[in-house]
Amino acid sequence: GQNIDQPTEMTATEGAIVQINCTYQTSGFNGLFWYQQHAGEAPTFLSYNVLDGLEEKGRFSSFLSRSKGYSYLLLKELQMKDSASYLCAVKGGGSYIPTFGRGTSLIVHP
Amino acid sequence: DGGITQSPKYLFRKEGQNVTLSCEQNLNHDAMYWYRQDPGQGLRLIYYSQIVNDFQKGDIAEGYSVSREKKESFPLTVTSAQKNPTAFYLCASLGQGGPTNEKLFFGSGTQLSVL
Numbered sequence: 001g002q003n004i005d006q007p008t009e010m011t012a013t014e015g016a017i018v019q020i021n022c023t024y025q026t027s028g029f030n031g032l033f034w035y036q037q038h039a040g041e042a043p044t045f046l047s048y049n050v051l052d053g054l055e056e057k058g059r060f061s062s063f064l065s066r067s068k069g070y071s072y073l074l075l076k077e078l079q080m081k082d083s084a085s086y087l088c089a090v091k092g093g094g095s096y097i098p099t100f101g102r103g104t105s106l107i108v109h110p
Numbered sequence: 111d112g113g114i115t116q117s118p119k120y121l122f123r124k125e126g127q128n129v130t131l132s133c134e135q136n137l138n139h140d141a142m143y144w145y146r147q148d149p150g151q152g153l154r155l156i157y158y159s160q161i162v163n164d165f166q167k168g169d170i171a172e173g174y175s176v177s178r179e180k181k182e183s184f185p186l187t188v189t190s191a192q193k194n195p196t197a198f199y200l201c202a203s204l205g206q207g208g209p210t211n212e213k214l215f216f217g218s219g220t221q222l223s224v225l
Contacts, residue, residue, distance in 0.1 A: 008150070033213065042200060042216035043153075087152060089214075096204075097143070097168075098214060100152035 002026040004101035006088050011107045012078055020073045020104045026092030033089040033098055034062050034073045043087055046073065075106075083108045112137045116201050116217035123188065123195060124225050131186045131220045133201035141204040142184040143214070146170060146197045153200060159184055188222060196223050 003025040012018040024032070031050045035043035047055060049064035049071060061074040075082055085105050089098035114135040123129045135142065141160050145153040155168030159178040173192025178184055188195045201217040 004152075035214075040198070040219070040221070042218050043214075044216075045213045048213055089153075097155065097158060100145075100154075102150065102152040 002090055002093055002099045004088055004090055004099060006086075006101045006104045008102065009105045009107070011109065014078055014080060014108055014110050016078050017074065017076050018078060018106065020075070020086050020088075020106065022071045022073070022088030022101060024069050024071075024088070024090045024092075024101075026069075026090055026099075028092050028094050029066055029069075030091040030096065031098075032062075032064055032071050032091070033087075034060075034071075035087040035089065037085045037087060037103070039085075046086075078108050080108050080110070082106065114201060114203055114215055114217040116199075116220050118220060119218065121220055121222045122225050123222060126190045128187055128189050129222070131188070131199055131201075131222070133184045133186065133217055134182055135184075135201075135203045135215070135217075136182060137203055137205070137215060138181070139203035139205060139215070140181070142178070143202045143204070144168075144174075144176065144184070144186045145200045145202065147200060148197050156186065156199075198222075 006022045034046040037043040047062035054063045059076045064071045085103040087103045088101040091098050117132045143158045144156040154170050157176040159165035162181050165178050175187045199220045202214040
């Protein structure tokens with residue numbers, strides 16, 4: 001199986017930067033996803049990391065270290081609309097199906 | 111535009127009743143999935159199907175059933191054997207063919223509640 005751990009809740013100020021961490025344990029790692037989910041809505045795709053390093057996409061960046069079993073999602077210039085749950089999901093263990101962590105609820109306040 | 115359509119948005123189940131959640135996609139994806147989400151929890155896999163006429167149990171399949179008679183459709187039935195069905199249900203399909211395509215596309219979800 002896979003074990004995925006991320007903080008339950010984080011708070012940050014509008015305009016600031018926040019880093020959401022995700023650690024995982026799996027055999028045969030095959031990719032890591034980040035999704036954003038607003039309450040009562042479907043998750044929307046943010047990023048997919050297969051190789052080590054940082055991938056930047058506008059205000060959002062995602063980092064992966066396979067040797068450490070570690071990823072983070074970096075959100076810059078926070079906006080109120082960024083208040084949502086952020087889900088880390090890992091493909092591994094011989095399966096192509098992503099396994100999701102419990103998600104991190106981010107609250108952005110003025 | 112291609113996408114995944116789930117219906118209904120809200121569904122209520124009475125005791126002892128079976129209910130069916132609809133999921134249709136026009137993305138031409140082979141693989142489809144059903145997830146259950148409870149408050150404060152991540153997504154848990156109920157069933158998945160890699161190809162038409164084939165499906166496999168996920169981590170929490172008890173009390174659920176599925177069919178995959180057409181590539182576009184993957185309905186989920188919540189049976190009376192599922193004693194705690196209240197949850198948000200998400201259907202997804204998986205794109206393939208390179209890092210930019212290998213992501214789950216989700217429907218808008220169905221909130222199921224027990225009367």
